[in-house]
Amino acid sequence: MLLLSSSFKLKTTVSVAFALAYSLLIVYAGADDAVDRSGKLRDSHNLLGGRELQWQQPPPTPPTWQQPPPVNPPSWQPPVPPATAEPTVGGNDNISSGSLKVGDEICITGYIMDTFCINRGTLLDAPSVVTQQNPELHSYHCLLDVPLCIESGFNVLGEKDPFTGFYCLGYRLDETDTVVTSGRAAGSVADGCTTCTGDGMEKLGYRATVKGTIKELGDGTYSVTGQPVLTNIQMLDASVECATPAPKTVCLAPPTLSPVTAPVPAATPEPNVGGNDCSTDFCETTLTDGYLLRYKLNEPDSLDGTISMELVYDGVAWVGIAFSEDEKMGGSNGIIGTPDSGNPPQKYRLGTGVIEIMSPEEQTLTDASVEVVNGQTVMKFTKPMVEADQIAVTVGENKMLWANGGESTTIGYHGPNKASFALNLSSGASESLGGAQRGAWLAHGICAFVAWGVLAPTAVNSSLYRSLFKGPLWFKFHRYFNASAYALTITAFAIAVAYKSKEGNPHWFTSHAKMGLAMFIIASVQVLWGAARPHLPAPDSGEEKTAIRKVWEFKHRLTGTTLLACGFWQMSAGIKLFAGKYGGAGSTQEQGVTIAYWVIIGVDVALLLIGGVYFKFLKKDVENVDGNEGDNLVQAESTTTKQKDEAVQSEDVVEKNA
Secondary structure, eight states: OHHHHHHHHHHHHHHHHHHHHHHHHHHHHHHHHHHHHHHHHHTTTOEETTEEOOOOOOOSOSOSSEEOOOOOOTTEEOOOOOTTOOOEESSTTOOOGGGOOTTOEEEEEEEEEEHHHHHHSEETTEEEEETTTOGGGOBHHHHHHOHHHHHTOEEEOOOBOTTTSOBOOOEEESOHHHHHHHHHHHBOTTTTOTTOOSOOOBOBOOEEEEEEEEEEOOOSSSSGGGSOEEEEEEEEETTSOOSSOOOOOEEOOOOOOEEOOOOOOOOOOOBOSSOSOTTTSBEEEEEETTEEEEEEEESTTSTTOEEEEEEEEEBSSOEEEEEESSSSSTTOEEEEEOTTSSSOOEEEEEOSSOEEEOOGGGOOOEEEEEEEETTEEEEEEEEESSOTTSOOOOSSEEEEEEEEOTTOOSOOOOTTOEEEEEEETTTOOEEESOHHHHHHHHHHHHHHHIIIIIIHHHHHHHHHTGGGSSTTHHHHHHHHHHHHHHHHHHHHHHHHHHHHHHTTOOTTOSHHHHHHHHHHHHHHHHHHHHHTOOOOOOTTSOOOOOHHHHHHHHHHHHHHHHHHHHHHHHHHHHHHHHHHHTTOTTOHHHHHHHHHHHHHHHHHHHHHHHHHHHHHHSOOOOTTSSHHHHHHHHHHHHHHHHHHHHHHHHHHHHHHHO
16 A cells, blocks of 8 residues: 555656646747747848848847847848857946846936837838838827827837947837827927927927836847836936936847848749639739739638739839728728838738738738839739638639829828729629719719809809899899809718718818818808898988998908819819729820810809909999899899788688678
């Protein structure tokens, strides 16, 4: 019995020891794997021709607040740095992280940078600028207006490493609200910082002196999370000097670089325009004039199936393609690239009027590149067809969106250069989903043109040429034409609001939309002001116009002239927007419509000028043929209606007596 008990204890002890050893092995392997992943993610933007510049982490012997390796030129690839690499310091008074402890008071002057842009590698508002190389080019708008940047948290960078030319990571800042409040007080509203609150004049490179207490040390990684956290911070002007400057940050020495052979690009496959099998050859579809999409399914029946895509745009601009569930931008998954960034295309989550870059773990594109070839922007990539928390790409029909920057290489608002379409990836069949929208926008334009190109100018001319009409006839024309123009304005406005919402686009975002809203409001006020006009004195009364009447006439004429001028500009802009939206920008058809439009508007303006000069300089006696007769006409109509009612009542009385 004792022997069995001893044997059982021995087996139990061995089992526990084995389990502990196995657990430690898993933890150690997981830590190494995490370090490898962090090293990979840090350089996720240094890609060329689909190849990634990998940086393998050195052993975690340097201090806990180390600077990540610099971004290397695309034509070079860093080897694994030796385990004995010594860090370089920014000065003789450097103090290692081991000398720092929780509770230490810190004062440091440096550039304020959001964590998102640090991890991204380049500035969100300037994709061609490396974050830690030129933080002075980071706009206050990007830093303080964009929720994505604010929510990621802020850091104060250390000094510039003379060996690499990169600013070292300094400290994380605990109180985001304090940083935002201070920055918005210093930023310039006129220069694009929409949330700035003070009279500041700063536009780029938010630099400040920060005082605080170390709340916690870093986690030992060569990243933002490896830096100490400051709490109870004070944000002071950068001109304020620290009585006791913070220990200078430690920056990892740049590894020795060795040249690598650039990859030989694969031969571009020829598209299979007429074929239906898009899994063996590239199929292609024309998105709009000068914009071509080519694609090929790779092992579509497999769970690991991928799709290879190529966008070819006639011009130099950013380009993008997206997969959607409801033909709207909000909620879609997009791939966007620009030849200016030097980086490959990235995956984004699209919102209504905003885009958010996906996390590094979700950047699964391979063979990705964007470049300019013979004056064309060419973006290529391969992506998995099915990915977690993303819209799946199906072998059959897919709802998709396309967009481009027109002539801009800075990723931003696409304007009219976008559309939705349905694409069957198995057969290559595609169709535009904008047919109904196209008819609606055409109706919007027709209503606006009839209102402000025909009816409103005619209403004004009927007033200018009133002496040519008999009695108050001019006033009838003036009133009915204006009422009709306003009714069509309401119709055009309602169509625009409804279909902007249907397309999932933000309202009042473009200058055309803002002008349309302003015109609708002013026209409504003009109609109400006209209905409430003060009457003229009777023709034979000898009385003069009242001061209120004179003010009303001046305002009525000024507002009417302003609305006409805005209407002429608005219709011209609408023609360009419609042509750009439906692939006719710069076409012969657009040019013909534009010429015809300006001929009609030219006639309108000529008639308006002739009428104005005719009455102003020839001084026709029209004082008795003005709005007073219109007022008298209304009174006469009211009197006639009243007389008719009285006559009907008399007839009723007669019938009852009978």
